[in-house]
Amino acid sequence: MATQSEFVIETEGLKKSFGDQVAVDGVDLRVPRGSAFGYLGPNGAGKTTLIRMLLGLTRPSAGTMRVLGRPMPKERSLALARVGAIVEEPGFHKHLSGRENLWIAAAAREPEAHMRIDKVLEQVGLADRADDHVSTYSQGMRQRLGIARCLLSDPEVLMLDEPTNGLDPGGIQEFRGLVRAWIAEGRTLVLSSHLLDEVEKICDHVAIVDRGKIVAQGSLSELSAGDDGAITIVCDDPHKALGAINANGSLRDVEEIASGLRVLLRPEASLEKVAAELNKQLVGAGVAVYRLEPSHVSLEHRFLEITRRLGGDS
Amino acid sequence: MTTPESTVQLPRSLRIPFRLERAELLKLRKSRGVWIPTALLTIGAMVVMYTAIELFHVYNSSKYGPAGGTLNFERAMFLMGQLAGMIAAALVGAAAGTQDLSSGVFRDLVSSGRSRTRLFLARIPGGLALLLPLVAVAYAIAAVLTVVLAGGLATPSVTLFIKTGLWVLLSAGIVYVVSLGLGSLVGTRAATISILIAYLLPVQGIIRNISVLGRARDGLLSVAVERLSPVPPPDPHDVISMSLSTSLIVLVLWVGIFGGLGLWRTQTRDA
Numbered sequence: 001m002a003t004q005s006e007f008v009i010e011t012e013g014l015k016k017s018f019g020d021q022v023a024v025d026g027v028d029l030r031v032p033r034g035s036a037f038g039y040l041g042p043n044g045a046g047k048t049t050l051i052r053m054l055l056g057l058t059r060p061s062a063g064t065m066r067v068l069g070r071p072m073p074k075e076r077s078l079a080l081a082r083v084g085a086i087v088e089e090p091g092f093h094k095h096l097s098g099r100e101n102l103w104i105a106a107a108a109r110e111p112e113a114h115m116r117i118d119k120v121l122e123q124v125g126l127a128d129r130a131d132d133h134v135s136t137y138s139q140g141m142r143q144r145l146g147i148a149r150c151l152l153s154d155p156e157v158l159m160l161d162e163p164t165n166g167l168d169p170g171g172i173q174e175f176r177g178l179v180r181a182w183i184a185e186g187r188t189l190v191l192s193s194h195l196l197d198e199v200e201k202i203c204d205h206v207a208i209v210d211r212g213k214i215v216a217q218g219s220l221s222e223l224s225a226g227d228d229g230a231i232t233i234v235c236d237d238p239h240k241a242l243g244a245i246n247a248n249g250s251l252r253d254v255e256e257i258a259s260g261l262r263v264l265l266r267p268e269a270s271l272e273k274v275a276a277e278l279n280k281q282l283v284g285a286g287v288a289v290y291r292l293e294p295s296h297v298s299l300e301h302r303f304l305e306i307t308r309r310l311g312g313d314s
Numbered sequence: 315m316t317t318p319e320s321t322v323q324l325p326r327s328l329r330i331p332f333r334l335e336r337a338e339l340l341k342l343r344k345s346r347g348v349w350i351p352t353a354l355l356t357i358g359a360m361v362v363m364y365t366a367i368e369l370f371h372v373y374n375s376s377k378y379g380p381a382g383g384t385l386n387f388e389r390a391m392f393l394m395g396q397l398a399g400m401i402a403a404a405l406v407g408a409a410a411g412t413q414d415l416s417s418g419v420f421r422d423l424v425s426s427g428r429s430r431t432r433l434f435l436a437r438i439p440g441g442l443a444l445l446l447p448l449v450a451v452a453y454a455i456a457a458v459l460t461v462v463l464a465g466g467l468a469t470p471s472v473t474l475f476i477k478t479g480l481w482v483l484l485s486a487g488i489v490y491v492v493s494l495g496l497g498s499l500v501g502t503r504a505a506t507i508s509i510l511i512a513y514l515l516p517v518q519g520i521i522r523n524i525s526v527l528g529r530a531r532d533g534l535l536s537v538a539v540e541r542l543s544p545v546p547p548p549d550p551h552d553v554i555s556m557s558l559s560t561s562l563i564v565l566v567l568w569v570g571i572f573g574g575l576g577l578w579r580t581q582t583r584d585a
Contacts, residue, residue, distance in 0.1 A: 010441060030585040035449060052585075055424070056424060056425065056427070057421055057424055057425060057584065057585040058584040058585070064315065076427050077427040077428065077429060079425070079427065080425060080426060080427030081426075081427050083425070083427070087417070087421055087425070090418070090420050090422070091417050091418015091420075091421065092418070093341055093344075093413065093419060093420065094416050094417065095344055095345050095346070096341065096344055098339070100340060100344070101419075103337065103340065104337040104341065104419070105342065105419075105422060105423070105426070106333075107333035107334050107336065108336035108426040108428040108433070109332070109336065109426055109428075110339075111329045111333070114333075149422060153426070201476075203334045255356075295407045
């Protein structure tokens with residue numbers, strides 16, 4: 001019997017190997033109910049493999065997993081009955097219409113799924129093209145049809161693997177709107193992506209994965225807490241500016257950007273105080289400062305730091 | 315969103331029966347690459363055969379007999395039960411066994427949580443629902459033309475008509491399940507069709523004529539199917555005699571082995 005757990009997905013020591021290649025390496029994942037959970041990692045980090053295991057598409061080499069409180073793959077039919085997913089590019093029978101493809105997908109779901117076909121076509125804006133062959137659809141339309149297919153089961157959990165791949169900016173915007181609507185309805189979203197900006201805009205919880213291992217996991221605010229000091233300096237001579245501030249003991253890292261510098265502060269440093277110090281040093285060195293902007297370290301920056309460090313360790 | 319507990323159950327009267335089987339049929343019947351060659355190999359083959367014989371008869375009735383009558387019916391049924399119908403069944407079975415994989419839909423069906431065994435088993439009635447009506451129509455055309463174009467020739471008895479009809483349906487059904495299993499095992503339509511056509515056309519014929527193989531030839535699909543035929547083969551010297559029980563065992567093994575392999579691969583394949 002499934003219990004109404006705080007987490008909709010729980011894995012322990014989940015591992016998947018293909019011969020000597022370890023794609024997923026001892027993953028302990030907790031996806032809170034009702035969250036928008038980003039599973040972030042560079043290409044080849046094992047994101048798709050993890051989602052494939054959670055959906056029963058491939059068997060784990062070791063470890064345990066529970067979806068909606070039910071052990072997988074033992075109770076897969078019950079666990080997945082209220083899960084909708086898009087893994088990589090959604091596949092369709094191209095010689096059939098969008099509506100017929102949904103009919104086929106609904107046949108594998110609960111009987112009520114057939115009653116939702118018109119509604120989900122309307123939701124994704126494909127009602128007008130529902131009876132056209134999928135072979136005539138654009139990639140964006142196929143992606144939307146994939147989303148419609150996910151919604152047929154009225155899912156509690158949506159697992160989307162790189163869902164914006166191939167979408168134009170308008171399609172991405174539209175997709176974000178749909179996702180926000182699902183989250184507002186109380187569904188849990190698991191979004192696997194290498195687009196960190198995408199995850200920052202949609203998700204409230206994140207796990208960062210590299211080479212099959214989770215290297216950081218928590219809420220967005222938890223992950224960006226502790227090192228929130230960064231200052232962007234826009235000036236006339238970045239090289240001269242670098243020389244002027246290099247000796248400042250409050251700085252952890254300095255990098256040149258297109259029209260100036262971006263500095264990272266040590267955790268104990270005060271953002272405002274250091275900003276004032278830097279301004280004084282730069283003006284004193286004869287650097288014309290156009291803009292001096294304190295900011296928080298983005299998730300993207302933190303993600304790149306982690307993966308870069310891991311790369312350096314190997 | 316509704317919670318599982320609050321989901322409203324659809325009244326039984328509004329539920330659609332055999333949904334997975336209907337879905338399989340929908341995929342196949344809407345595929346022109348499947349149903350057109352199947353119709354040509356079944357209905358088309360019968361129409362062409364009877365039309366050609368009748369034209370010869372009209373052209374030179376002293377040399378060529380009428381298209382109807384028992385002998386031509388037997389030939390037509392052998393064409394259907396041992397060649398064209400088998401190839402048609404192989405085409406439909408290969409498509410049924412591979413189309414979800416090649417389109418990428420298999421992954422979605424599996425991730426619905428539906429049992430893989432159920433997904434595989436639904437393909438059997440789903441594909442037969444396309445194949446057998448076409449075979450039945452072809453058979454009906456042959457039966458009608460056998461009587462209508464008989465001229466003065468004798469026509470088969472009602473019993474023979476019924477037995478022969480059942481035999482061609484059985485033959486197509488067996489090859490369909492074998493092809494479905496092989497398709498599900500191999501995973502690609504082109505490879506499945508190539509293997510089956512190679513086996514059904516040259517390979518089987520060659521093995522059948524290697525008399526040194528003796529009773530080992532009883533394992534051939536065409537030999538076992540032929541044993542069940544209610545009509546004699548066109549070439550009586552080509553008959554390999556075997557008992558009815560052996561024939562049934564061989565056919566059960568063909569269906570069981572290939573059906574079992576297809577099911578096993580469907581259950582274990584990474585989607």
